Amino acid sequence: MKYLLPFVLLTSLLCPVVRGQGPAVSGNETKVRAVLSNLNQIYPHDWRFVILEEKAWNSVHNKSTEIAFTVRALRTTYIRESFLTTSTIPELRHVMLHEAGHIACACENEHTAELFAQLRQ
Secondary structure, X not given: OOOHHHHHHHHHHHOOOEOXXXXXXXXXXXXXXXXXXXXXXXXXXXXXXXXXXXXXHHHHOOOOOOOEEEEHHHOEEEEEHHHHHHOOHHHHHXXXXXXXXXXXXXXXXXXXXXXXXXXXX
Protein backbone atom coordinates (compact mmCIF):
# COMPACT_ATOMS: atom_id res chain seq x y z
CA MET A 1 0.00 0.00 0.00
CA LYS A 2 2.91 2.37 0.68
CA TYR A 3 3.79 2.19 -3.03
CA LEU A 4 0.27 3.03 -4.17
CA LEU A 5 0.48 6.82 -4.01
CA PRO A 6 3.81 7.18 -5.89
CA PHE A 7 2.61 4.77 -8.59
CA VAL A 8 -0.75 6.46 -8.92
CA LEU A 9 0.94 9.86 -9.13
CA LEU A 10 3.33 8.59 -11.80
CA THR A 11 0.53 6.91 -13.72
CA SER A 12 -1.51 10.09 -13.58
CA LEU A 13 1.35 12.07 -15.03
CA LEU A 14 2.43 9.60 -17.72
CA CYS A 15 -0.87 8.22 -19.02
CA PRO A 16 -2.07 10.00 -22.10
CA VAL A 17 -5.23 11.91 -21.34
CA VAL A 18 -7.91 12.63 -23.88
CA ARG A 19 -9.26 16.14 -23.35
CA GLY A 20 -12.66 17.26 -24.43
CA GLN A 21 -15.83 18.43 -22.85
CA GLY A 22 -16.26 17.16 -19.34
CA PRO A 23 -13.90 14.80 -17.51
CA ALA A 24 -10.72 13.59 -19.20
CA VAL A 25 -10.19 9.90 -19.99
CA SER A 26 -6.99 8.00 -20.70
CA GLY A 27 -6.66 4.55 -22.20
CA ASN A 28 -9.41 2.66 -24.03
CA GLU A 29 -12.03 5.31 -23.48
CA THR A 30 -14.92 4.41 -25.79
CA LYS A 31 -17.17 2.82 -23.14
CA VAL A 32 -16.23 5.33 -20.47
CA ARG A 33 -17.06 8.24 -22.77
CA ALA A 34 -20.39 6.61 -23.66
CA VAL A 35 -21.35 6.39 -20.00
CA LEU A 36 -19.97 9.85 -19.18
CA SER A 37 -22.14 11.41 -21.84
CA ASN A 38 -25.08 10.76 -19.48
CA LEU A 39 -23.21 11.51 -16.24
CA ASN A 40 -21.55 14.85 -17.02
CA GLN A 41 -23.57 16.64 -14.35
CA ILE A 42 -22.37 14.21 -11.68
CA TYR A 43 -18.61 14.28 -12.27
CA PRO A 44 -16.63 17.50 -11.92
CA HIS A 45 -15.50 18.88 -15.28
CA ASP A 46 -11.82 18.52 -14.33
CA TRP A 47 -12.12 14.89 -13.17
CA ARG A 48 -9.87 12.27 -14.80
CA PHE A 49 -10.36 8.59 -15.59
CA VAL A 50 -7.34 6.32 -16.02
CA ILE A 51 -7.77 2.82 -17.37
CA LEU A 52 -5.15 0.50 -15.91
CA GLU A 53 -3.84 -2.55 -17.74
CA GLU A 54 -3.73 -5.74 -15.68
CA LYS A 55 -0.07 -5.49 -14.64
CA ALA A 56 -0.50 -1.91 -13.42
CA TRP A 57 -3.78 -2.79 -11.70
CA ASN A 58 -2.20 -5.70 -9.83
CA SER A 59 0.57 -3.47 -8.54
CA VAL A 60 -1.69 -0.75 -7.14
CA HIS A 61 -5.14 -1.94 -6.10
CA ASN A 62 -5.73 -2.69 -2.44
CA LYS A 63 -7.73 -5.94 -2.67
CA SER A 64 -10.88 -4.23 -1.41
CA THR A 65 -11.96 -3.61 -4.98
CA GLU A 66 -11.67 -5.61 -8.16
CA ILE A 67 -13.11 -3.06 -10.57
CA ALA A 68 -12.33 0.60 -9.84
CA PHE A 69 -11.13 3.02 -7.20
CA THR A 70 -11.10 6.79 -6.78
CA VAL A 71 -8.37 9.02 -5.41
CA ARG A 72 -10.19 12.25 -4.59
CA ALA A 73 -6.99 14.16 -3.83
CA LEU A 74 -5.85 13.53 -7.42
CA ARG A 75 -9.36 14.03 -8.85
CA THR A 76 -8.93 10.69 -10.61
CA THR A 77 -10.85 7.43 -10.90
CA TYR A 78 -8.92 4.31 -11.95
CA ILE A 79 -10.75 1.54 -13.81
CA ARG A 80 -9.44 -1.98 -14.38
CA GLU A 81 -9.09 -2.58 -18.11
CA SER A 82 -10.17 -6.24 -17.92
CA PHE A 83 -13.46 -5.14 -16.34
CA LEU A 84 -13.91 -2.48 -18.96
CA THR A 85 -13.47 -4.93 -21.82
CA THR A 86 -15.97 -7.46 -20.42
CA SER A 87 -18.56 -5.21 -18.81
CA THR A 88 -21.81 -4.03 -20.31
CA ILE A 89 -22.69 -0.34 -20.48
CA PRO A 90 -25.20 -0.71 -17.58
CA GLU A 91 -22.55 -2.44 -15.43
CA LEU A 92 -20.00 0.27 -16.17
CA ARG A 93 -22.60 2.96 -15.49
CA HIS A 94 -23.28 1.45 -12.07
CA VAL A 95 -19.56 1.33 -11.22
CA MET A 96 -19.07 4.92 -12.34
CA LEU A 97 -22.08 6.02 -10.28
CA HIS A 98 -20.63 4.16 -7.29
CA GLU A 99 -17.29 5.95 -7.70
CA ALA A 100 -19.16 9.26 -8.07
CA GLY A 101 -20.75 8.43 -4.73
CA HIS A 102 -17.32 8.51 -3.10
CA ILE A 103 -16.77 11.95 -4.61
CA ALA A 104 -20.18 13.26 -3.56
CA CYS A 105 -19.86 12.11 0.05
CA ALA A 106 -16.12 12.89 0.22
CA CYS A 107 -15.72 9.55 1.94
CA GLU A 108 -14.44 6.01 1.51
CA ASN A 109 -17.66 4.46 2.82
CA GLU A 110 -18.71 1.70 0.40
CA HIS A 111 -22.30 1.59 1.65
CA THR A 112 -22.80 5.32 1.12
CA ALA A 113 -21.24 5.18 -2.36
CA GLU A 114 -23.42 2.20 -3.28
CA LEU A 115 -26.56 3.95 -2.03
CA PHE A 116 -25.63 6.98 -4.18
CA ALA A 117 -25.34 4.68 -7.22
CA GLN A 118 -28.58 2.82 -6.56
CA LEU A 119 -30.56 6.03 -6.13
CA ARG A 120 -29.39 7.22 -9.56
CA GLN A 121 -29.97 4.03 -11.58
